[in-house]
Amino acid sequence: MDVRLGSVRSGWLAASILSCLAAIGSSVAGAEVGTNELAQRGRYLAIAGDCGGCHTRPEGGKAFAGGYEITSPVGAIYSTNITSSSIAGIGSYSEAQFSRALREGIRRDGAHLYPAMPYTAYAKLSDEDVRALYVYFTQSVQAVDEQPRVTRLPFPFNLRMSMSIWNALFLSTARFTPDPRRSDEWNRGAYLAEALEHCGACHTPRNALMAEQSRRQFAGTRVGGWYAPNITSDPVSGIGAWPRDELVQYLKTGALHGKAQAAGGMAEAVGDSLQYLTSQDLRALATYLLSVSPIRDQSDSRARDAWGAPVEHEAELRGRPTTAGSAQPEGNALYSGNCASCHQPTGAGTADDSYPALFHNTATGARHADNLVAAILFGVDREVGGRHVFMPRFDATSYVQPLDDSEVATLANYVLQEFGNPTVHVTIDDVAAARSRGFAKWLVQVTEGLLIFAGFALVTLGLWTLGRRRRAHP
Amino acid sequence: MSVRRFNNGDADADLVVVGSGVVGALIAEQMAGAQRSVLILEAGPRLDRAQVVENWRNLNFQQRVGSDFQSLYPQSPLATAPLEFPPNGYVLLTGKNGDSFHQGYIRAVGGTTWHWAASCWRHLPVDFQMRAKYGVGRDWPISYSDLEPYYCRAEEAMGVSGPNDPALQSPTERSRPYPNDMIPWAHGDTRVAEIVNPHGYRSVPIPQGRAVRPWKRRPACCGNNNCQPICPIGAMYNAIHTVQAAEAKGATVLAESVVYAIDTDANNRVTAVRWYDRNRQSHRATGRAFVIACNALETPRLLLMAANAQNPSGIANRSDQVGRNLMDHSGFHCTFLASDPLWLGRGPAQSSCLVGSRDGSFRSEYSANKIILNNISRVGPATQQALKRGLTGTALRDEIRRRTIHGVDLSISLEPLPAPQNRLTLSKTRHDALGLPCPDVNYELDDYVHRGYDAAAQQLRHIGSLFNAVEFEVTTSLNANNHMMGSTVMGFDPKDSVVDGDCRAHDHPNLWLPGGGPMPSASVVNSTLTMAALGLKCADSVQRALEHA
Helix, strand or coil: CCCCCCCHHHHHHHHHHHHHHHHHHHHHCCCCCCHHHHHHHHHHHHHHCCCHHHHCCCCCCCCCCCCCEEEECCEEEECCCCCCCCCCCCCCCCHHHHHHHHHHCECCCCCECCCCCCHHHHCCCCHHHHHHHHHHHHHHCCCCCCCCCCCCCCCCCCCHHHHHHHHHHHCCCCCCCCCCCCCHHHHHHHHHHHHHCCCHHHHCCECCCCCECHHHCCCCEEECCEEECCCCCCCCCCCCCCCHHHHHHHHHHCEECCCEECCHHHHHHHHHHHHHCCHHHHHHHHHHHCCCCCCCCCCCCCCCCCCCCCCCCHHHHCCCCCCCCCCCCCHHHHHHHHCHHHHCCCCCCCCCCCCCCCCCCHHHHCCCCHHHHHHHHHCEEEEECCEEEEECCCCCCCCCCCCCHHHHHHHHHHHHHHHCCCCCCCCHHHHHHHHHHCCCCHHHHHHHHHHHHHHHHHHHHHHHHHHHHHHHCC | CCCEECCCCCEEEEEEEECCCHHHHHHHHHHHHCCCCEEEECCCCCCCHHHHHHHHHHCCHHHHHCCCCCCCCCCECCECCCCECCECCCCEEECCCHHHCCCCCCCCCCHHHHHCCCECCCCCHHHHEHHHHHCCCCECCCCHHHHHHHHHHHHHHHCCEECCCHHHCCCCCCCCCCCEECCCCCHHHHHHHHHHHHHCCCEEECCECCCCCCECCECCCCCCCCCCCCCCCCCCCCHHHHHHHHHHCCCEEECCCEEEEEEECCCCCEEEEEEECCCCCEEEEEEEEEEECCCCCHHHHHHHHCCCCCCCCCCCCCCCCCCCCCECCCEEEEEEECCCCCCCCCCCCEEEEECCCCCCHHHHCCCCEEEEEECCCCHHHHHHHHHHCCCCHHHHHHHHHHHHHHEEEEEEEECCCCCCCCEEEEEEEEECCCCCEEEEEECCCCHHHHHHHHHHHHHHHHHHHHCCCEEEEECCCCECCCCCECCCCECCCCCCCCECCCCEECCCCCEECCCCCCCCCCCCCCCHHHHHHHHHHHHHHHHHHHHHC
């Protein structure tokens, strides 16, 4: 259970998800539903959209009371209070005002929201679902009358109207339209993936202006220090070879024995949101994902979960002084000293999968070693089904052993050579770059890009206006 | 607030802490968090966990079986710790029981909690009143209830897992539950408790500074079973975690900085300490408050060697009690093979303990005891024993297996009383690499302890019979348990004690000497949690003093 959701919520979430299955079914037909059922559906949708991921402060924040700090190079953005409080929250919003904020990024007072709020994805939400979310937030969510810290960015980023330029270029206000040639299940999956779970936010590469490239949907891209991999249906570069049931299990638990483990942003997505989806919705999501046009990277010769085998060097290591802790540590010494206690000297992990194998593991088999490096630097932290999977971090704040860039590179290369894709090489600069990109949410990265864009756009506009005036009044 | 550093290497801070073990680190973290500039001077080097882990794995069999938990830790040549493989003679032991006082401690950033069992016991309330209740030993100037809130804070800081069922607690007087419930027992702990508890031995879970779930930035314990000499994954609390937390709050740590002198002013306030850096250059750290938290051997050694014109018998030593009243849980072992396999050696190194004789009216006559069911894998000793029988091949393997799963090792702790003749003094002939005097220790145990041994040995024979023990052996010589206490003893009266109930030196209003040294009674339980609690109480005292300054 993610700390941000609070452990109390797990019980009723499970119960409410079961009970709202029926509500979802009946609402599809557009039948009149009671407020209570609507609110229950809204609660489910809020989880699917991971509203709490940003609007609930980690480590003890009250649900949806905001105040979560998203750091960007131009300053801190604080998430807002979206509880039913009419003083500090959105309790006095009309449904139309709520909808506008959600799908167009425009606040009740007309000010533009910063794009840390993923309104470009929520724009696809159906009217029924927006209503359900509205009823849930304004009637069921406990009011918290505390105003979180207010975002105050420096000029020119404080001019929220600058967002209108980007919106005009990239915000599509079109609702999701089902494809009549596809099954209901497929359409449900597409709706979940695009409008609610916003998979593309991480997995689809963006253009220079930070808009998703629809032609490269789900082809994989870098997110902070992590890499959101290709999740198209290509059997080599993507996940097309994964049976649907396995994909469902991965989405539900964040772990698939002998294939992959969710870390970074995906661990949050599973922990905050995906694990609570109904099996019906998870199957729909998987059906849709496995249908997405395959995108093959020609340099991929083998699926990223199909590299490596157990290796044992224990006997040759023993009885000689270790190089761990020296100026030039060897990879096997670093691996043995830092990793082998859990992942085992053979890299096979443990039989009960408490510690995954390092071969047949997407983190070590991928063409991009970002996730291997990021897992070493930032660790793995995933709470699913009451189970907390936690690999400690090895960056400068590590309580186990801080490793420097050179040590991380040596260690990563050892793991790649011994257990993973030996054609991949990590440089010291790669590690330094990953360290500085940090454990960023996709929102942070997108926000950074957008804000910088907006700033430049505004400055350009200002200079242009100034130039015109000068010409007009010589 | 950051420490001021000068071009010549000198420094100035609100608080100067000497020693970066659990006690010094907790105080440094609290004060750095209170926006004070904090300088930590540590004699030893910074350690690399992976290097220590690999050194342990590469250690030869004799040292591993001999529980050499010292040699694998890199040392500064200018600040050696006691070594036994081979002996480096750093501490000279004299007296009738000098051989029972071979203490192991680490001089490095993070201190000796790098290699402890993480047992986090509290003293019993009555342990604070040994003189008043039993007419022996010394009373503390503070009560259990004075220290109880600090025990809670120490347990929180160290992430202790302990039994929240009062029936399994020792003591039961608690104002807060443990941060984590007890580490689940393995088969051996459960089976032994089932067998011995009907006879009053009261086997209970040991509160431990580790957890079976992730705790703060520490991963869950995965049962490597070598807590001593090194937790390979950082699941066990090591003070290095607190050192890092203090650094994150702005504290400065200078490793390989050996403090050797203490300057005082006309009012006997401490004005500075002086230290040697790794190049033997001397520097001076001035400050408003000073904490010396080296351990109960190195702290009195420093106080004595820092004698100055105004304090000719040593800093804080007008009472002549610095270095005296040295205690340790002088202990012994009982080993046997149980008729049924117990499968000990899975999970943490220590997990359950018999506390039925922690307290009782007998304490007016003889020492209490605790009997730890040692949970360190028996494969090493089993191998030695099997090899002695000249076995080879499958027979050897089978015998190692048999001895490992049937083998039991009980570690018994006794409670010495504080005695002035048990003391640390400075050697007049032996010096370390910096020319600083090495410590001499005189240690003699009286009949209080010997009678306690006899009582415990009788209990052990009974316990052995409950397991149909064969090869039942009880060691007759006492061994050290590395729980040094008493050498800067606390009390009300400046004439017969060194510090007050806040670990503040009677002689110097801005000097604190927290840790094991101030403890006037040893109890029979591991001293670290009490040291940490005293450290936090000291931190509050330092904080108040700096606020009023």
